[in-house]
Amino acid sequence: MRHPLVMGNWKLNGSKKQTGELIEGLRKELSGVEGCGVAIAPSALYLDQAKHAIAGSHIVLGAQNVDVNLSGAYTGEISAEMLKDIGAKYIIIGHSERRTYHKESDEFIAKKFAVLKEAGLVPVLCIGETEAENEAGKTEEVCARQLDAVLETQGAEAFNGVVIAYEPVWAIGTGKSATPAQAQAVHKFIRSHIAKKDAAVAEQVIIQYGGSVNDKNAAELFTQPDIDGALVGGASLKADAFAVIVKAAAAAKKA
Template identity: 75%
Template sequence: MREPLVMGNWKLNGSKEMAKTLITELTQELSDVKGCRVAIAPPVMYLDFVNQLLINNGIIHLGAQNVDVQLSGAFTGDISAAMLKEVGAKYIIIGHSERRTYHKESDAIIAKKFAVLKENGLTPVLCIGETESENEAGQTEAVCARQIDAVLTILGVSAFKDAVIAYEPVWAIGTGKSATPAQAQAVHKFIRDHIAKQDKAIAEQVIIQYGGSVNDSNAAELFTQPDIDGALVGGASLKANAFAAIVKAAANAKN
């Protein structure tokens, strides 16, 4: 059985004081939770600080919000996979719609990021999803397939072993809108079936999260769906009680 992963993406938020308080409260809230992996992705400035807070934690894993395709060199402002690994990060978000939109990251660039993470023993959290206009035009499956195929084409289906996919409909991110559980399940099943065309075993083990205005009110119903394996959480991950409720809902649904 797949163990769900609930990951908090802090985006451009946080401080040292906030990190200390949030991690302390989360550790207390989640001390008895079994059957769900938990990760947080603070801004890169706080990765080492948060890593120190998580030493001997045993509950929360460290993640990061982005990576560069290069390992070293004259690339001002970029962060390499080797650096992320050295600082203790494990789950690395790539392909988030905000990176695709604001930084013009293409499917090809994101596939290269996926490759460099795998090469360095890190776990890619590949974000995919359609815009509102694409959704209204009935292109959801085509968009998701294209974004997955960018990885399949250069790396093959084996690259998705021990990887994570986060289906995040762009129209639901930070908008308060969310796909219904049935809508989300349909897309998650499509994603799994699309990978299964090349390897059923890998498709069955790949973690497929849902993201897009996930909160403590809608999480439980989402997680009862058979192909939804946890969530990539934005705003709600900044509040210990809300984030903990989402983790508990994922654990309860799968247990």
């Protein structure tokens, strides 16, 4: 049985003060909430502080990126072993902002996926189409291509214990969100695409929705059968709004 996971991607936001206050607020808001996994991905600078602040709670530590190299002369990079050492578990890769601003290819992201699996960390693989691709009817084609970069090099079993985040690029930070029916259709496609290789793996993979998820639209999204929680951007920077999203995922699971 799949458990929903709601993960906050803090992006390029935060300070020591904000990290402390936000986690304190989350601990208070989420105390006693069950049936939904919760993770946060602060900036790498605040991972250690966050790890200590979430100690003893159900909140799990994540990170926003990883390098393909484990060590060496790669100035400014952070390795999978370092992330593991500091206590991170869920690592976001393939985010459209990395694909766009850092020109990360499907093949490069698949290498990151393999490095994380080898280290015993959980990839949160972001996939999704741009507005132009969506309007051209290429949503499924784009998602399939991004999944195939991993499927064809590492096999379907690589998706055991992994998280996929479907994030239509046109919905990220824009205030536009896919309707629950639109999102469900793509999530169902993603699961069936993996199922062509291995039905059991497809059934257990967590597929989150991301893209302007907030405390207003979360509950309806989570009633869809193939939507297993969310990767949350802006709303994850407010403890009360993020808690509403987590509670909505937990309630949908019970229902």
